[in-house]
Amino acid sequence: EAQVTQNPRYLIxxxxxxxxxxxxxxxxxxxxSWYRQDPGLGLxxxxxxxxxxxxxxxxVPEGYKVSRKEKRNFPLILxxxxxxxxxxxxxxxxxNGRNYGYTFGSxxxxxxx
Amino acid sequence: ILNVEQSPQSLHVQxxxxxxxxxxxxxxxxxxxxWYRWETAKSPxxxxxxxxxxxxxxxGRISATLNTKEGYSYLYIKGSQPxxxxxxxxxxxxxxxxxxxxxxxxRVKS
Numbered sequence: 001e002a003q004v005t006q007n008p009r010y011l012i013x014x015x016x017x018x019x020x021x022x023x024x025x026x027x028x029x030x031x032x033s034w035y036r037q038d039p040g041l042g043l044x045x046x047x048x049x050x051x052x053x054x055x056x057x058x059x060v061p062e063g064y065k066v067s068r069k070e071k072r073n074f075p076l077i078l079x080x081x082x083x084x085x086x087x088x089x090x091x092x093x094x095x096n097g098r099n100y101g102y103t104f105g106s107x108x109x110x111x112x113x
Numbered sequence: 114i115l116n117v118e119q120s121p122q123s124l125h126v127q128x129x130x131x132x133x134x135x136x137x138x139x140x141x142x143x144x145x146x147x148w149y150r151w152e153t154a155k156s157p158x159x160x161x162x163x164x165x166x167x168x169x170x171x172x173g174r175i176s177a178t179l180n181t182k183e184g185y186s187y188l189y190i191k192g193s194q195p196x197x198x199x200x201x202x203x204x205x206x207x208x209x210x211x212x213x214x215x216x217x218x219x220r221v222k223s
Contacts, residue, residue, distance in 0.1 A: 101159025
């Protein structure tokens with residue numbers, strides 16, 4: 001089954017404790033992206049990747065890192081999480097990021113206390 | 114900052130009503146317009162990607178139209194059912210980013 005797999009689904013952590021949210025797709029898509037969703041603000045793009053070793057900032061990149069060492073994986077790294085990063089996070093992939101629909105992962109609800 | 118605007122913000126209709134929502138986007142540098150359906154506790158699912166002015170797409174009772182010259186798209190739902198209750202998002206590719214509108218929340222009462 002074609003899918004984007006995100007883990008974990010839920011995570012509660014403490015301020016400053018590094019964490020990684022994993023994302024993997026099995027569709028051989030070139031383009032992958034991370035979004036966060038906050039009430040009243042809609043989906044905002046954090047980082048995206050056009051291909052292996054090619055990543056770029058979205059609209060809200062502060063406090064996040066990503067890497068794209070393999071085509072299928074695009075982990076989101078929070079080096080020192082803070083409470084304002086409490087949010088619902090989605091990973092998504094697409095053949096080219098423009099004229100094909102995105103496939104979303106199931107989401108990660110992160111709480112930083 | 115690119116603005117993708119959706120209206121109305123929310124809509125409550127009765128089962129069997131037909132309804133429509135609007136997405137407004139910049140008419141310059143148009144490449145495509147996406148529509149997604151997002152049910153509570155699930156992840157967004159692509160409905161349509163539209164690329165041509167005058168394009169019309171249909172999926173069951175849901176259809177969409179596109180006017181790239183004036184920068185808007187309409188999503189129509191014919192004979193709404195309770196299972197149509199969801200947030201409907203439109204999104205606009207801008208450079209290498211996909212910018213989402215805030216969505217229209219649809220609630221269908223039986």
